[in-house]
Amino acid sequence: MLSYRHAFHAGNHADVLKHFVEVQLLRYLEQKDKPFWYIDTHAGAGCYALDTGYATQNAEFESGIARLWQRDDLPAPLAEYVELVKRINPDGQMKLYPGSPLVALELLREQDRMRLFELHPTDSDILQENFAGYGTQVLMQTADGFGALKALLPPPPRRALVLIDPPYEDKQDYKRVVTALQEGLKRFANGVYAVWYPQLQRAEAKQLPEQLKQLPVKSWLHVALSVQAPGEDGFGMHGSGMFVLNPPWTLYGVLQEVMPYLVKHLAQDAQADFILEHHESSL
Numbered sequence: 001m002l003s004y005r006h007a008f009h010a011g012n013h014a015d016v017l018k019h020f021v022e023v024q025l026l027r028y029l030e031q032k033d034k035p036f037w038y039i040d041t042h043a044g045a046g047c048y049a050l051d052t053g054y055a056t057q058n059a060e061f062e063s064g065i066a067r068l069w070q071r072d073d074l075p076a077p078l079a080e081y082v083e084l085v086k087r088i089n090p091d092g093q094m095k096l097y098p099g100s101p102l103v104a105l106e107l108l109r110e111q112d113r114m115r116l117f118e119l120h121p122t123d124s125d126i127l128q129e130n131f132a133g134y135g136t137q138v139l140m141q142t143a144d145g146f147g148a149l150k151a152l153l154p155p156p157p158r159r160a161l162v163l164i165d166p167p168y169e170d171k172q173d174y175k176r177v178v179t180a181l182q183e184g185l186k187r188f189a190n191g192v193y194a195v196w197y198p199q200l201q202r203a204e205a206k207q208l209p210e211q212l213k214q215l216p217v218k219s220w221l222h223v224a225l226s227v228q229a230p231g232e233d234g235f236g237m238h239g240s241g242m243f244v245l246n247p248p249w250t251l252y253g254v255l256q257e258v259m260p261y262l263v264k265h266l267a268q269d270a271q272a273d274f275i276l277e278h279h280e281s282s283l
């Protein structure tokens with residue numbers, strides 16, 4: 001049963017962290033002319049209205065992208081992400097928010113390819129509409145992204161960013177992420193893999209980053225943004241993280257600059273904070 005709809009959360013603090021990091025990873029892959037693939041295992045609808053429909057119900061974007069929209073003191077890497085969101089809102093009003101596939105499409109070059117998976121039939125139809133007309137450059141399927149990933153690896157150009165961004169409403173998602181990465185690394189050890197996860201009181205969410213640190217990979221980077229103290233009732237998301245396997249070596253420095261800014265401007269209480277850690281192994 002698929003009940004999660006990303007439109008309720010579009011542009012919130014978690015999307016800001018995820019899509020900001022996504023921009024950094026794509027920019028890194030673009031430093032070489034050689035083509036790459038962008039693979040999104042849980043693509044969502046691709047683009048979200050902020051002024052009508054689901055996003056207006058809790059208006060989560062107001063404590064996310066809206067807090068950055070008018071700022072003129074953004075650190076340069078963050079400004080690049082905000083500019084990208086502004087590009088899809090050419091009249092200057094914050095009406096649309098790009099999902100991860102649209103963030104990627106904005107940066108994709110002619111030689112690059114995009115492979116998208118979305119299981120929810122409604123979001124999959126919207127995605128299909130939003131991304132029609134790109135021929136074989138952009139292919140999408142209504143399919144289980146965890147299962148589909150295996151068959152795509154390694155991608156023909158041997159360069160790729162794989163974004164794994166499940167809803168985690170089903171706690172099996174935590175296990176599936178780890179298994180997908182174990183299998184992915186066997187087939188394509190040098191890929192850049194980025195996993196988004198929620199900061200929740202539930203044990204599986206707390207354990208996930210620790211489990212990802214055990215994967216057999218040359219290097220990893222972990223960044224998390226907590227916007228508030230964990231809820232006393234044990235419910236609710238108080239932040240989120242991105243765990244990147246084979247990250248660009250420059251990412252740590254960029255995040256050192258940007259994370260204090262995000263904490264300051266996206267904080268919802270005085271306990272807002274961030275985690276930033278990385279590791280290089282001798283593998």
Ligand code: SAM
Nearest residue numbers: 006042043044099100118119120144145165167
């Ligand atoms: N990556 C999107 C973005 O950043 O704009 C948001 C994705 S949202 C967090 C997770 C999506 O995964 C939902 O649209 C949900 O319908 C979809 N989904 C759930 N299980 C799936 C599965 N096994 N395979 C593919 N998509 C799935």
